[in-house]
Amino acid sequence: MDTESFVLPVLGVVEETADACSVQLGVTPEVEAHFTYRPGQFLTLAVPSEETGLAARCYSLSSSPVDGGPLTVTVKRTVDGYASNWICDNLKAGDSIRVLPPSGIFSPADLDHDLLLFAGGSGVTPIISIARTALARGKGKIVVFYANRDESSVIFANEWARLSAEHPDRLVVVHWLESVQGLPSQDQLKSFASHFASYDSFCCGPAPFMKSVSLALRELEFPRERRHQEKFVSLGGNPFGDVAELQKAEATLADADDHEDDDAPALAGPVRLEVELDGSTYEYDDWSGRETILEFLESKGLDAPFSCREGNCSACACMVLEGEVKMAHNEVLDEMDLADGIRLGCQSTPLTEKLRITYNG
Ligand SMILES: Cc1cc2nc3c(=O)[nH]c(=O)nc-3n(C[C@H](O)[C@H](O)[C@H](O)COP(=O)(O)OP(=O)(O)OC[C@H]3O[C@@H](n4cnc5c(N)ncnc54)[C@H](O)[C@@H]3O)c2cc1C
CATH class of the missing domain: 2.40.30.10 (Translation factors)
Known part of the structure; x- marks a missing residue:
């Protein structure tokens, strides 16, 4: 990137x-x-x-x-x-x-797959991009659940109507208005989603809405790889600065942390890393473990995703399939994300001598 x-x-x-x-x-x-x-x-x-x-x-x-x-x-x-x-x-x-x-990684891997899209308020932005693209290039069915405070706050109302009229056999948009129906409860969301249990789900909106959707989908046993979320948070820092200088400063800090961190067991030798990225698998056995996952992959010339480099956005999120890492900072992943093995590549250093991670899905 x-x-x-x-x-x-x-x-x-x-x-x-x-x-x-x-x-x-x-x-x-x-x-x-x-x-x-x-x-x-x-x-x-x-x-x-x-x-x-x-x-x-x-x-x-x-x-x-x-x-x-x-x-x-x-x-x-x-x-x-x-x-x-x-x-x-x-x-x-x-x-x-x-x-x-x-x-960012909030994007369907397969546009032909049936999609269950949840949006709340401004969370509709990535959702409409996904829907427009899947309608143009994919073959699957698309169901949109779009929650808003009231009718006047519905963004892209005309565009949703136009797309639904153009694709009656593929697109269904359900508008949920808090002014009429109250906030959608976890049970209501679960009942809605239960009709689309084989679809790939994408959800973006206010934190309580995303939590209810996530819990509903878990209860319906949507597997992790078919549950995608995008969190809207503000960046605290400035990713527009001199990135080379930033990396140098971060490496120095990482070295200092290494000496100070009593919780982390010292790793005797280099760390073995297997990483799935953009459909390919890469293996390395010379990671000192001092750099973060992101820094190490960049040093190998890989285009690993990132944006803020501060643990404030989820652009660099990856899933740990084997081994353990520690994160220096995390503002975006919640307990459920962590339980699912999701970690921020820009903040993670290894705790084990072998690590297997994926950025796919
Ligand atoms: C991946 C991602 C995608 C997103 N997509 C969207 C989207 O499509 N649409 C959307 O609407 N939002 C989106 N967001 C959210 C968006 O990035 C912002 O968080 C949101 O717009 C709120 O930012 P804000 O500055 O208005 O509010 P806040 O961040 O709440 O603004 C207040 C902050 O600004 C600081 N501040 C106050 N005055 C000044 C000043 N003069 N100069 C500098 N700082 C000041 C304050 O210290 C305070 O920290 C997304 C976020 C993420 C992470």
Whole structure:
């Protein structure tokens, strides 16, 4: 994945609802190669700030990579939030904004598979990208459960109606309005999902909604590889800085930590790592174990996913299949994720002499 940032022109800003807007970005032929993306991925925007220089925030792409439309992110105002309000209040056609290329793993491996998509509020952004792309390129059925506070907060209402009318045999969209039905309970979500137990599920929305969906799907015994979640959190740091300098600083810190950490058993020799990434398997037996998984894979020239490098986003999430790691910092994975073996590659160092991990699925 790319570490370089790019300044892209703003082609237009579309008001979607009273508190959400879509920002369309231009990609010139010179930078096009950096902006190919999979549905469900996000961009990281550098929002100017007089206070801190910039505030880095991730925004999922609502556009589809296959329909020829402009690269588009959709931003919903967060009450008292800095970046989301700045974007909705200030950005306009003719401006430009610095972004990091697409990133993230919240994307179907197989667009032909039947998809069960759960969205709450602004969580619809990656969901509509996945739906648009699967309708254009896949063959499966798509069921969308979209929860909102009330009718006026439904983002892409017309687009969902248009897609449903165009694909009556493949797409069903169920709108759930809190103003009418109350918050969807775990039992209601479970009852809904029970009709689609063989589908691949993707869920994005407020934390309580995602928790209810996740518990419902677990009760229905959806296997881990068919349960995908994207969490919306704000980055604390600045991934736009000099990445080489950052890595050097992190390596120094990692060395210092090594001496101070009494909990971690010292590893006698180099660590053996087997990693599945982008459909290939790589094996190494010369990992000192001092660098994080991400740093080690980068040193081997692999394009391991990452964004914030701080444990604040889940772009670098991988699953530990064998062995154990410790994470220096984790703001996004909850107990259930950890129980499933998910870890953040940018924060994980090995505790065992053999480690097997996967970024697939
Ligand atoms: C993978 C991913 C995808 C996402 N996709 C979307 C999406 O598609 N749509 C969407 O709407 N959201 C999305 N989000 C959430 C988004 O990144 C932000 O978290 C959200 O917009 C809230 O950011 P905010 O700055 O408005 O609010 P907050 O982060 O709550 O803003 C308050 C913070 O800003 C700081 N602050 C206040 N004033 C200033 C200032 N002048 N300069 C600098 N900092 C200041 C404060 O210290 C405080 O920490 C996504 C998040 C992730 C991780």
